[in-house]
Amino acid sequence: MYAKFPASPPAISQHLKVLREAKLVQVEKRAQQHIYQINPHAMLELEAWSRHITQLWNQRFDALDTVLEAEKRKP
Numbered sequence: 001m002y003a004k005f006p007a008s009p010p011a012i013s014q015h016l017k018v019l020r021e022a023k024l025v026q027v028e029k030r031a032q033q034h035i036y037q038i039n040p041h042a043m044l045e046l047e048a049w050s051r052h053i054t055q056l057w058n059q060r061f062d063a064l065d066t067v068l069e070a071e072k073r074k075p
Contacts, residue, residue, distance in 0.1 A: 002009045016036065019025040024042045028035040 002012055005012055007015075016025070019036075020027060022042070023039055024046065025036045026039050028037070
């Protein structure tokens with residue numbers, strides 16, 4: 001796996017550790033191998049959170065646009 005990425009093995013291990021701790025991946029140990037799989041349930045939760053945050057930012061940007069348009073109209 002390490003040969004497929006431009007990062008060092010310790011860096012990749014650290015990234016995988018973060019993903020494991022966030023429960024975004026699951027690990028199955030087979031002899032000397034560790035098989036990583038995406039946790040579909042966690043990904044669905046991440047997707048829902050991302051949609052929610054995107055909606056919040058869109059509302060904020062819309063409000064900012066309204067304020068900026070009002071400022072443009074002032075003499």
